Amino acid sequence: MAMVSEPPKQGFRLSQLIYDTRYRSLTIQVIVFMLFMAGAGWLVDNTVRNLQALGKDFNFGFLWNRAGYDIAQTLVPYTNDSTHARALLVGLLNTLWISFLGCIAATVIGVFVGVLRLSRNWLVSRLMTIYVEVFRNVPLLLWILVFLALFTETMPAPNAYRVNAETGEAQESLFLGLIAPTNRYTAIPSAEFSRSLGAIDTALAPISLNALLILAVIVGSVFANRWLLNRARLIQEKTGARPVTWWQSLLVLLGPLAAVLVALGFHIGIPELRGFNFAGGVNVTNAFVVLWLALSLYTGAFIAEIVRAGVLAISKGQTEAAFALGLRPRRTMSLVILPQALRVIIPPLISQFLNLTKNSSLAIAVGYMDLRGTLGGITLNQTGRELEAILLMMLIYLAISLIISGGMNIYNSRVKLKER
Amino acid sequence: MSDTHAQTVAYVRDTMLPEQPAPATEAGAIKWLRENLFSGPLNTFLTIAGVLVVYAMVSHYFAWFAHSVWNANSLAECRTIITERWGEGATGACWSVIRERWHQYLFGFYPPELYWRPILVFVLLFVALAPVLFQGFARQLLLFSVFYPFLAIWLLWGGSIWPEVMIILGAVAGYVAFRVIEPRGDTLAIICGILVTILFWAWLSGPLSGMIQSVLPFRITPVSSEKFGGFLLAVTLGVGGIVMSLPLGIMLALGRQSDMFLIKTLSVCFIEFIRGVPLITLLFVASLLLNYFLPPGTNFDIILRVMILVTLFAAAYIAEVIRGGLAALPRGQYEAADALGLDYWKAQRLIILPQALKISIPGIVSTFIGMFKDTTLVVFVGLFDPLKGISDFVRADFAWKGIYWEPYIFVGAIFFLFNFSMSRYSMYLENKLKRDHR
Numbered sequence: 101m102a103m104v105s106e107p108p109k110q111g112f113r114l115s116q117l118i119y120d121t122r123y124r125s126l127t128i129q130v131i132v133f134m135l136f137m138a139g140a141g142w143l144v145d146n147t148v149r150n151l152q153a154l155g156k157d158f159n160f161g162f163l164w165n166r167a168g169y170d171i172a173q174t175l176v177p178y179t180n181d182s183t184h185a186r187a188l189l190v191g192l193l194n195t196l197w198i199s200f201l202g203c204i205a206a207t208v209i210g211v212f213v214g215v216l217r218l219s220r221n222w223l224v225s226r227l228m229t230i231y232v233e234v235f236r237n238v239p240l241l242l243w244i245l246v247f248l249a250l251f252t253e254t255m256p257a258p259n260a261y262r263v264n265a266e267t268g269e270a271q272e273s274l275f276l277g278l279i280a281p282t283n284r285y286t287a288i289p290s291a292e293f294s295r296s297l298g299a300i301d302t303a304l305a306p307i308s309l310n311a312l313l314i315l316a317v318i319v320g321s322v323f324a325n326r327w328l329l330n331r332a333r334l335i336q337e338k339t340g341a342r343p344v345t346w347w348q349s350l351l352v353l354l355g356p357l358a359a360v361l362v363a364l365g366f367h368i369g370i371p372e373l374r375g376f377n378f379a380g381g382v383n384v385t386n387a388f389v390v391l392w393l394a395l396s397l398y399t400g401a402f403i404a405e406i407v408r409a410g411v412l413a414i415s416k417g418q419t420e421a422a423f424a425l426g427l428r429p430r431r432t433m434s435l436v437i438l439p440q441a442l443r444v445i446i447p448p449l450i451s452q453f454l455n456l457t458k459n460s461s462l463a464i465a466v467g468y469m470d471l472r473g474t475l476g477g478i479t480l481n482q483t484g485r486e487l488e489a490i491l492l493m494m495l496i497y498l499a500i501s502l503i504i505s506g507g508m509n510i511y512n513s514r515v516k517l518k519e520r
Numbered sequence: 521m522s523d524t525h526a527q528t529v530a531y532v533r534d535t536m537l538p539e540q541p542a543p544a545t546e547a548g549a550i551k552w553l554r555e556n557l558f559s560g561p562l563n564t565f566l567t568i569a570g571v572l573v574v575y576a577m578v579s580h581y582f583a584w585f586a587h588s589v590w591n592a593n594s595l596a597e598c599r600t601i602i603t604e605r606w607g608e609g610a611t612g613a614c615w616s617v618i619r620e621r622w623h624q625y626l627f628g629f630y631p632p633e634l635y636w637r638p639i640l641v642f643v644l645l646f647v648a649l650a651p652v653l654f655q656g657f658a659r660q661l662l663l664f665s666v667f668y669p670f671l672a673i674w675l676l677w678g679g680s681i682w683p684e685v686m687i688i689l690g691a692v693a694g695y696v697a698f699r700v701i702e703p704r705g706d707t708l709a710i711i712c713g714i715l716v717t718i719l720f721w722a723w724l725s726g727p728l729s730g731m732i733q734s735v736l737p738f739r740i741t742p743v744s745s746e747k748f749g750g751f752l753l754a755v756t757l758g759v760g761g762i763v764m765s766l767p768l769g770i771m772l773a774l775g776r777q778s779d780m781f782l783i784k785t786l787s788v789c790f791i792e793f794i795r796g797v798p799l800i801t802l803l804f805v806a807s808l809l810l811n812y813f814l815p816p817g818t819n820f821d822i823i824l825r826v827m828i829l830v831t832l833f834a835a836a837y838i839a840e841v842i843r844g845g846l847a848a849l850p851r852g853q854y855e856a857a858d859a860l861g862l863d864y865w866k867a868q869r870l871i872i873l874p875q876a877l878k879i880s881i882p883g884i885v886s887t888f889i890g891m892f893k894d895t896t897l898v899v900f901v902g903l904f905d906p907l908k909g910i911s912d913f914v915r916a917d918f919a920w921k922g923i924y925w926e927p928y929i930f931v932g933a934i935f936f937l938f939n940f941s942m943s944r945y946s947m948y949l950e951n952k953l954k955r956d957h958r
Contacts, residue, residue: 118707129782136786143813150812221563222556223570237939238932239893242907246932249924458798464900465908476804486808494797494805501796 147487160492162483163188169478171469172385176305184479189304191474192496198392198470199457205396206456207449210403217408228404235401243394244465251386255283261373280371280378286389287371287378294365310364317356324352387468391460399456403449410445411437443515450508454501461497471496587612590619594919617923618930621914625906625931628749634678634741638752641672645759653881653945669763676756678742682732686725693720706865745823749904751934753823758892761830762838762884768831769838770877774868776839777846787839794836799894802829807901826898830891837887845880846872879953885946889939906931 117127151158163185170180175193178186217228235243261280263270280287297309328348336342371381414437422432463470464477471493480489544550557567587606592598598614606612618625627635648668651661670684694717701709733739748756775787794802806829811819849872857867899909911927914920 118705125780129780132786133782146815147812150816153816216566219563219566220556220559221566221570223574224566227570227573233940234936237889237936237943239896239907239935241896241899242928242932242935245908246928249928253924461798461800462897464800472798472800476801486804487812490801490804490809494801497798497801498793498796502792505796 151487156485156487158487160488162479162485162488165483167479168482171474173388173469184475184483187474187479188471188492191469191471194468194473195457195460195463195470196500198388198395198463198468199453199460202392202395202399202456202460203453205392206399206403206452209396209400211407213400213404214407214411217404218411232401232404235398236405240394240398240459241462241465243398244390244462247390247394248386248466251281251286251390252283255281255386258282258284258287258373258377261378263373278370281389282378283386285378285383285385287381287383289371290369290380290382292367292369294367295363297364313364314357314360317360321353321356325349328352385468387463387466390466391463391468395456395459399452399459402452402455406445406448406452410441413444414440439515446515447508447512450504450511454504457500457504458497584611584613588615589613590615592616593620595921595923596919613926614923615926617914617920617926621910621920622930624914625750625910625927625934627752628904628910629747630743630749630752631741631747634743637675637678637740641675642755644668644671653949669760675740676743676748677745678740680729680733680737680739682729682736682738683725685732686729687721690717690720690725693717706863710865745821748823750906750910753898753903754892754895754906757823757827757830757895757898758888760827761834761891761895762888764827764831765834765838766884768835770842770873772835772839773842773846776843791836791839794833795840799830799833800897800900802833803897803901805829822901822903826901826903830895834887834891837890838884841880841883841887842876844883845876845878848879849875882946882950882953885942885949889942892938892942893935906934 117123147158164183166180167182167184167187168180169187171178171187171190173194174190175197176186176190178190213228213231216224217232219225258280261270261282275281278289293310297313299306299308300312328345332343332345369380369382371378371383374380377383418436418440419432422436427435460470461472463473467473469477475489475496476493480486483489541547542551545554558564587602587610589598589601589612592601592614593616595614595617598612598616602610602612602614623632623635627638630638645668647661648665651657651659651665667688670688674681674684694713697716698709698713701712772787772791775783776791778784778787803826806825807822810825810828853871853875854867857871862870896905896907899905899907899912904910904913907928911931914927915923
């Protein structure tokens with residue numbers, strides 16, 4: 101029989117709010133809440149009074165006024181008669197576009213360099229170490245400025261590509277016959293279609309039916325290929341012999357795509373000098389090229405370190421155990437090493453993507469019209485609504501970051517080691 | 521059993537052969553080359569590609585470095601000298617711009633006769649950092665580390681020393697109040713300590729410092745913030761931001777780990793908000809919006825405004841680093857602290873934080889490297905950073921119009937030197953702190 105003495109029943113005393121651990125956290129939170137509200141109220145009150153003193157109000161109506169400025173590179177139709185909201189959209193898409201291309205290039209560079217740094221080749225691993233250390237330890241702004249100077253100061257004018265009628269030679273020739281970097285823009289080949297299916301007009305942007313069709317065919321092929329491989333696996337599990345699938349895969353993946361491209365009359369437009377400028381391809385502004393190169397090379401150095409650390413993090417015992425089980429080296433890599441290395445690599449990799457996206461705001465140094473250049477730059481200066489413009493800009497950047505890191509968290513919880 | 525022995529059989533050798541030298545392909549430089557450069561087709565290809573890249577770089581840039589000019593008064597003069605010495609069409613580096621303007625890159629527009637002050641501050645920085653970064657220094661030096669920030673502020677901006685002394689005195693008064701009331705309860709003591717400090721700063725420090733100043737006029741030439749630039753500005757912002765963000769970052773990290781819902785939510789919101797936006801937008805807040813949020817008529821120094829925002833920015837990142845340190849501690853440490861009957865603050869102060877901070881130092885150092893690099897962005901709110909601000913200023917002079925590579929190489933080399941040594945230090949620390957048994 102246990103003698104449980106009831107705790108003496110007492111009424112609630114005020115001192116319990118401080119000394120009783122059951123209530124203390126509540127007290128602290130109430131105090132913090134009051135302080136927080138007071139602080140927030142103070143800030144809002146200051147803002148309201150400052151706005152009054154300046155004769156301004158807080159409203160986002162300016163977004164629907166005429167923007168009145170031109171943007172060099174736009175992904176959706178835009179003229180200077182469009183609204184500030186449209187300019188914002190153009191800037192946002194430009195930010196996302198350069199971030200997307202930058203992430204791809206940085207990943208490619210990072211994986212290559214990371215693997216080469218681990219190579220047994222003395223010279224190559226030293227060269228890669230130099231690349232990584234030099235790019236990581238110097239501010240990104242310096243790289244942007246250096247590439248900018250490289251393009252504006254040392255690249256030839258478009259005119260230098262002109263073929264001299266008498267000698268039949270040009271001062272400069274196209275790189276690989278395809279790309280022409282000049283001091284104003286870089287001319288690159290473009291994908292052209294001689295037959296167009298037209299476009300769907302949506303409020304945001306016209307969507308080309310050609311692109312849509314190609315996308316649909318690619319997605320369909322990938323699904324068909326997956327079904328094919330799945331069937332092969334089922335047969336293998338039932339009979340023990342895996343049917344040969346590589347030529348079927350190749351056919352399913354490439355066949356429909358090639359057919360569609362031929363049907364649409366796909367060809368590559370090569371840039372050539374007509375008059376004073378290049379035509380036939382796409383002329384990409386140097387602001388974009390410079391920013392893209394600098395962001396990719398800078399972030400690539402960080403990604404190289406991540407890849408290297410990820411590969412080194414997998415202990416040798418894993419490889420040995422896989423060999424002891426009789427797995428071939430390729431299967432060891434794909435079934436044992438890579439899944440574990442990816443678990444180490446992916447989270448910091450995504451945070452590098454985030455960094456790259458945020459760093460793309462350094463477009464200010466080259467005059468690339470990204471979100472900061474439109475909404476936080478010319479729109480802000482023209483309308484004088486710094487409070488609204490900067491808050492909106494921060495919110496948009498925050499939303500992008502939260503979406504990316506939300507995706508990362510989902511991935512993380514999927515691959516996390518299930519421990520106690 | 522066999523009766524045959526070595527001696528009885530003629531064909532068994534009974535003396536050792538002298539050691540042969542290793543085959544030529546298995547020794548010395550050839551072996552090294554074979555193993556490290558030409559061990560297979562892929563490696564051979566990589567080696568050749570690497571050699572070609574190095575050759576291209578060297579052949580392209582060597583002449584430029586070799587044709588350096590150190591004594592000239594303008595870029596045009598440089599070019600004339602290069603043409604004279606190395607012939608028509610030769611290119612060369614014009615380092616004379618560095619020779620002439622190095623002081624602006626290092627100190628901005630700080631008065632030249634006062635250069636000793638930033639230099640002294642910089643040297644003392646290492647004295648203050650030594651006991652924090654390396655073991656085996658006298659613990660008394662830590663006291664100097666505590667007072668160093670005030671000394672640095674006084675030396676850099678000049679003026680009277682008494683306001684800084686008053687700030688220290690206020691903190692001391694608060695601490696004394698805390699110790700006096702401590703036996704009657706921790707929470708009460710902390711609140712009283714903070715109150716005493718704030719009251720001291722608000723009402724006593726102003727008149728008191730004025731009074732002492734009139735009795736003991738101890739002042740040096742003041743230097744205004746517009747004079748700051750170059751690496752002086754970068755280091756001031758970087759070090760100031762990190763030092764001020766450390767306490768805030770620790771509080772945020774503890775807040776994020778807290779059981780209290782409201783405090784946790786506020787910390788998470790703050791950290792995620794700051795980490796989700798680019799630094800450049802925060803700098804714009806500092807230059808354009810901060811005046812909106814403060815009482816009408818407040819207008820203070822742009823460096824201070826930028827420093828506040830940089831501190832908030834760094835605090836969010838440091839909070840995440842320290843949270844990693846807190847999470848890395850085994851649960852047993854928390855449970856042991858509870859079992860000893862320590863309350864929350866005592867447990868944090870005596871058991872959790874010393875260990876967590878120790879393992880977070882490498883992360884803090886790399887945050888600092890990032891911050892130091894990011895200080896170049898202040899050029900976009902009109903301050904003179906060494907990279908673009910000062911370089912643009914130098915290029916605005918007609919004599920140096922169009923000079924690009926030399927300033928970038930100079931500034932980049934200094935940044936590299938700082939950051940590379942810091943990252944090496946952090947690697948050294950990581951090795952030293954490695955306590956796991958893998």
